[in-house]
Every structure is written in structure tokens, then in C-alpha cells.
Amino acid sequence: MMGRYVILMLVAAGEFSMGILGNTFIGLVNCIGWIKKRKIASIDLILTSLAISRICLLCIILLDCFILVLYPDVYATGKQMRIIDFFWTLTNHLSVWFATCLSIFYFLKIANFFHPLFLWMKWRIDSAIPRILLGCLALSVFISLVVTENLNDDFRCCVRTKKKTNLTVRCRVKKAKYSSIKICLNLLTLFPFSVSLISFLLLILSLWRHTRQMKFNATGCRDFSIEAHMGAMKAVISFLLLFIAYYLAFLVATSSYFMPETELAVIIGELIALIYPSSHSFILILGSNKLRQASLRVLWKVKYVLKRRNF
Template sequence: MTIDMKSTLMIIAAGEFSMGILGNAFIGLVNCMDWIKNRKIASIDIILTSLAISRICLLCIILLDCFILVLYPDVYTSGKQMRIIDFFWTLTNHLNVWFATCLSIFYFLKIANFFHPLFLWMKWRINSMIPRILLGCLALSVFISLPVPENLNDDFRSCVKRKWKTNLTLRCRVNKAQYAFIKLFLNLLTLFPFSVSLISFFLLILSLWRHTRRMQLNATGSRDPSLEAHVGAMKAVISFLLLFIAYYLAFLVATSSYFMPETELVVMVGEVIALIYPSSHSFILILGNNKLRQASLRVLWKVKYLLKRRNF
């Protein structure tokens, strides 16, 4: 990979990182200020703030891995640094998926209209259960991530040093295959919360369809709060689903650096694509949340006002 290509990809990665930090930090700051001001915080704000913090951590890990891959590739031959990066990437990866799934479930329970006893019970209890659910997601993500550094034994790290050589020994191939299997298995565990988000999305569609039919039968006006809430929640959930699919595929490509020789360009492109998900989805959430949208408009108005004052 040429120096110009490396520089271009690093600039793109840094730009995506900056936008992601800006959007997620804005979500966390607005919700924390509102919490301090009102001495209480809504359940949706707890989920959004937790999701924003986890995404800031994920952005830092991806960018750090990107810089190390380009500037200091020999770091991966050291056990300690490799363990730390791999553990936190797996941890933040699972946290993001679980917290986003919590958001999808919350939208579904608060907006959908069903009359099943289990649904009504969950709808009634969800606000009090959110802090415990988020703590459970954190504990589960830590538990899932623990096998990753343990799998990076001395035999595997010695094989990483030789990954650019084509004549790898059978022992190295077996070590890499074992590590690849565990890595793939842990990543596949994120498909469970992803499936839950997908089910929530389809149930929201069903609820929207039933609500639309009732509107047509009752001749309700076009501007209906429940209809707008359904559409807004569906936009947030489907944007997460689509962006996560792209992120997941890019994540698998990025982690292939341990197993395939001479793939720096492919890995760099994969990490640049992976940065899109935690960076862009935060702005979709801001636009879909009335409080965050109004706060962003106030900030933009103040920035515009300050720029006009400087020009004159």
C-alpha cells in the first residue's frame, strides 16, 4: 500500500472519527445537562446516553487500531497491547449492539399498539427495568469478551510475527484457525440481539399497518401523533439494521488482518467502512429525537450568529 493511499485512508478515518465523537458527545452532553437541570432523567435518555458513550469508546478503539496498523504494525507482535485492543474492541462491539437493541425494544414497547397481556406487562414495567437491563448488557458483554485475550497465547503471537510469510508451519495454521473460530463465534453472538431488533422492526410494521387500518375506518386526519411516532421509530430501527449490516461485514474484514497475508489495504478499507456505523447513526438519532433536534438547532443558530458577528 502506497504512502498516499495510507494518508488518504487515515484522513477519511480521522474525519469519520471526528464526526462520530461530535454527534455522540452532543447526545451525552444534552442528556446529562437535562438530567442536572431537572434532577431526573427519562428512560430513553438513559439508553441514548449509554449508547453514545459506548460508541465513543468503539470509535476510539477502531481509530487506534487503524493508526497502529499503518504506523506501528509491530505492536501486534506484543502480547499486552494486542490483548487490550482485542478485548476492548469485542467489548464495545457487543455493548453497541445490545444497547441499540434495547433502544429498538423500547421504541417498540412505547409506540406499538398490542393488547397481549405479556406486551402490556412489559410496556408497564419497561421504565423501571431499563437501568437493570443496561447493567445486564454490560455484564454480559464483559463475560463474552473475556475469552478473547485468553486465546491470544504465546504460540499465536509468534505466528502473528510470521503472518507476512507464505510458508507458515502447520502449527501456525492450526493456531490461527483456532483463533479465527473463537473470533467468529464471539462475533456471531451479536446476531442474537440483531435478530431481536429485526423482530421489533417487523412488529412495528404490523402495529403501523393495524393503526393505519383503524385510521381509515374512523376517518382520522392525516396528522396523527401515533402514526408519526411509528414512522420515527421505524426510521431509527431500520437505519440501525442497515448500518450494522455494513459495519458487521467491515468488522469481519478488519479482523482478517490476523489471518491473511498482505491485506493492509483491505483491512484499512474495512475499518474506514466500520467507522460509518457509530459515526452516522448518532445524527439519525438526533434528528429523530425532538429534544436533541431542538438542541442541535439552537447550537447551529448560535454558531451562525457568532460567525455573522465575526464577519461584521
């Protein structure tokens, strides 16, 4: 039994390390550029905010895994449970909302539409980004407070209950109440997911219209608009697919409170959940010329140092 948990913990640590590496790289590159130029582009601000939220999310998920396996008694106290659930809900919502902001930004900057509302939003998006990000933070904090406010102090103690006693029925009621509240509140993340999906579909429409126009005005030159469309679509569709896997994993972890092997089900759900914030960062790095070139420079320097040390 312990051997199985050790393997799962090693996998979780590997996913965590990759996610921290990718997101920290994004944050450092953008922050260094911010310090040098004394200003930051809207896209870099969104990416940095997204990277920070995912670093925190990765830390919370890994912490929850290790506490559940190594220090299960911590779950018997409501205070620690409230702190963990607050930060997990906060970072979860922040990550989703910031990724949605990224999808909207790609859509407004790259798509070609001539509707007055679209043109107005395209013109105002750069100045509105800081306020939008602060609004996402405020909304996420509010949702997190609601989650912790509706959390029973002895809920985690019920999670550890295995024996068929009179406490089982009471715990089942508490689990059902808590899980239903948490699932309903996290269903709010389906709204930003829907916005990202709409942005993706509109990008496809914009690309289709642009391709049709190019057929009538063929110049044989390289079309940067199509490349921009494709790059943005890859970033958005990767977020959508990874978020679906993440959300299903969250449902598994939440519904696992009703399963006999609660800890194992939670850990497996969290392992799947770690894939989303870990892998999407590398997709964003490959999709950004600035980040991709910076990563190539870092890899070249690492290769040079290792070569000089005869590794």
C-alpha cells in the first residue's frame, strides 16, 4: 500500500517540478524585461499573472497530496482545512480567469472584424488589462471566502472515517453538503471556459474569412496574419483541452469523498490535475517568439557550461 503511495508522490513531485520550471521561466523573463524597459506589455502582464497563479496552484495541490499521505491528522482540524481550501479555490479560479483573459486578448489583437463593438474593445483592451486582472482577483477572493465559510470544521475528520459507525451517516451528510457547495461554486469556472471557447470559435471564423480574402489577393508572400491566427488558436485550444482534463480530475477528487479508498482517489485526481498548470506553460513558451528565443538562449548557455566541464 505504501509503495503505491510512494510512486504516486514521486509522479506528483515530477509534475510539480516541471510546472514550477516552466511557469517560473515565464515570470522571470517577463519581469526582467519589465525592469529593463520600465514598462510591461499587456500580453506579458497577463502571462506573468497566469504564471504566478499557476505556481501557487501547483504548490497547493502538491501540499494537499503530501499532507493527505504523510500527515493525515492535519485533516482532522478545520483551521488547516479552511486555509488549504481557500488558497486552492483562489488559485484555481485565478488560473482559469487569467487564461481566459489571455484568450480574449489573442482574439481582440489578432481577429479581423469590423463590428463597432469589436473595434472599440480592440482599441481599449491594452488600457483595460490591469483593471480586468484586478477584477479577476477580487472575484476569485470572494468565491474562495464563500467556499471556506460553508466548510464544516469536522469535515476532514469525516474524510478519514472508515468504520461503519453512527458517525458514518452524519459524515455522509456533511460530505454531500460540502461537495455540492464546492462543485456548484467551481461550476462558475465554466463561464470563463465558455468565453475562451467562443473566442476560439471566433478566431476560426476570422481565419476562414481571411483565408478566403487571400485566395482573391494571392501575392505569394508570407502571411503573418495566418501565422498569428494559428499560434493563438494553438494556445487557446491547448488551454481548453487541458482544462477539461483538469476539471474532470477535480470532480474525481471531490466525489472521492464518497468512495472507500478516499485518499487514493484524491491523489489520482490531483495527479491528473497537475498536468494542466504544468504542461500549458511549455505550450505558451513555444507559442511566444520572445519566450521561445529566451529558452533557446538558456539551453545554449547550459549546453556550453556542461561542455566546458566535460559532462
